[in-house]
Amino acid sequence: MSPQSLLTHLECSQCGKKFAHSELQTFCAACNQPLVACYDLDQAGHLLTREMWRQRPAGMWRYRELLPLQREENIVTLGEVMTPLLSLRSIAGQAGLQNVWVKDEAPLPTGSFKARGMAMAVSRARELGVRSVAVPTAGNAGGALAAYSARAGLPCFVFMPKDVPRSNLLETQLAGADVTLVDGIISDCGKQLAAGKAQHGWFDMSTLKEPYRLEGKKTMGLELAEQLDWDLPDVILYPTGGGTGLIGMWKAFAELKQMNWLTGALPRMIAVQSSGCDPITRAFDNGAPDSQFFENANTVAAGLRVPKAFGDKLILKALQESGGLAISVSDDEIMAAVAELAEAEGLVVCPEGAATWAALKHLAERNQVDKQDRVVLFNTGSGLKYPEVMQQVAGIDRPHGSH
Numbered sequence: 279m280s281p282q283s284l285l286t287h288l289e290c291s292q293c294g295k296k297f298a299h300s301e302l303q304t305f306c307a308a309c310n311q312p313l314v315a316c317y318d319l320d321q322a323g324h325l326l327t328r329e330m331w332r333q334r335p336a337g338m339w340r341y342r343e344l345l346p347l348q349r350e351e352n353i354v355t356l357g358e359v360m361t362p363l364l365s366l367r368s369i370a371g372q373a374g375l376q377n378v379w380v381k382d383e384a385p386l387p388t389g390s391f392k393a394r395g396m397a398m399a400v401s402r403a404r405e406l407g408v409r410s411v412a413v414p415t416a417g418n419a420g421g422a423l424a425a426y427s428a429r430a431g432l433p434c435f436v437f438m439p440k441d442v443p444r445s446n447l448l449e450t451q452l453a454g455a456d457v458t459l460v461d462g463i464i465s466d467c468g469k470q471l472a473a474g475k476a477q478h479g480w481f482d483m484s485t486l487k488e489p490y491r492l493e494g495k496k497t498m499g500l501e502l503a504e505q506l507d508w509d510l511p512d513v514i515l516y517p518t519g520g521g522t523g524l525i526g527m528w529k530a531f532a533e534l535k536q537m538n539w540l541t542g543a544l545p546r547m548i549a550v551q552s553s554g555c556d557p558i559t560r561a562f563d564n565g566a567p568d569s570q571f572f573e574n575a576n577t578v579a580a581g582l583r584v585p586k587a588f589g590d591k592l593i594l595k596a597l598q599e600s601g602g603l604a605i606s607v608s609d610d611e612i613m614a615a616v617a618e619l620a621e622a623e624g625l626v627v628c629p630e631g632a633a634t635w636a637a638l639k640h641l642a643e644r645n646q647v648d649k650q651d652r653v654v655l656f657n658t659g660s661g662l663k664y665p666e667v668m669q670q671v672a673g674i675d676r677p678h679g680s681h
């Protein structure tokens with residue numbers, strides 16, 4: 279059976295120009311802004327029921343009507359599970375919060391939420407005849423692209439910072455990708471890729487420079503809505519680098535709302551960054567519509583080391599529209615949060631995910647989140663991918679004194 283996608287076209291997020299989905303698309307060159315996928319949501323509302331989705335095998339592919347893939351046989355999968363939503367009873371209670379959950383993306387293939395975006399983008403790239411793919415990455419996106427490309431039989435070229443977490447380098451090389459280690463960070467990786475892509479014919483899978491990673495990430499929002507019985511939380515905290523997850527979830531909620539499937543209000547979206555690289559927090563605090571390049575970015579949360587997100591306008595728009603905000607936490611706070619979540623909850627989270635817990639404590643103290651608010655934190659990956667951080671954390675004083 280075909281996936282019965284209700285994709286109608288792509289649209290520039292800035293000027294609204296329409297693009298055909300039957301052809302390979304990148305971004306709007308006139309505006310230098312991302313394209314977004316549009317669906318026939320009226321038809322979706324008529325054709326579908328929440329029960330139909332629930333009865334299908336769990337995981338991102340069950341939402342096929344709101345996904346771009348045209349033919350089921352083009353799915354490239356490594357077994358994308360529905361990730362658990364875990365209550366944080368112990369430490370949240372200590373912080374005076376009553377309803378906090380973690381959406382734990384660690385069980386996904388390659389150990390991070392990047393699997394959702396890459397599963398979708400690689401499937402769609404192959405469907406549209408792409409012959410080779412390339413990506414600049416802070417780490418996890420490279421590992422995920424390498425794995426899905428290997429699965430799809432597509433040559434893969436990955437540009438990573440030379441100080442990328444070692445697990446990311448190893449997983450990428452192991453999956454047979456051609457790795458270029460770059461003296462710099464993701465923005466420098468992007469420049470090297472751009473310099474070579476025309477000559478080598480690579481399809482550029484950079485965040486939001488093709489429209490389908492976003493659709494994969496959107497499934498975090500669809501899945502969360504389903505797990506909460508279509509009544510979304512009051513607040514979502516998301517560790518934001520390139521922002522695809524945050525933008526994707528906000529898009530998911532807009533689509534579900536248009537289908538009249540949501541019972542309550544939309545959540546406030548909160549972008550969490552590290553103070554070692556927080557262009558979005560700075561832009562939000564200045565009320566700016568886009569961000570400034572963050573010089574000398576440096577943080578233990580490797581995935582948040584994104585000095586200028588291509589989708590910054592869309593991130594800031596989602597924060598504004600949702601009544602949310604952006605907040606930064608220090609690397610010390612991130613590492614303390616890694617220790618706390620492991621010890622009190624048994625969750626070995628990535629530093630990016632830990633940042634959301636550190637941020638929530640600040641927001642609760644400042645009364646920017648109420649005690650009764652239903653809050654969802656996103657743990658975007660497994661802490662096991664960061665042995666360097668785990669080692670450092672194990673050496674620091676733990677907040678509750680463990681021994």
Ligand SMILES: Cc1ncc(COP(=O)(O)O)c(C=O)c1O
Pocket residue numbers: 390392416417418419485517518519520521522523524580581582628630631658659
């Ligand atoms: C573990 C982890 N969390 C969060 C992010 C940021 O993701 P996004 O691009 O969706 O903002 C990354 C990006 O590399 C990551 O690897």
Ligand SMILES: [Zn+2]
Pocket residue numbers: 290291292293294295306307308309310311
């Ligand atoms: Zn445009």
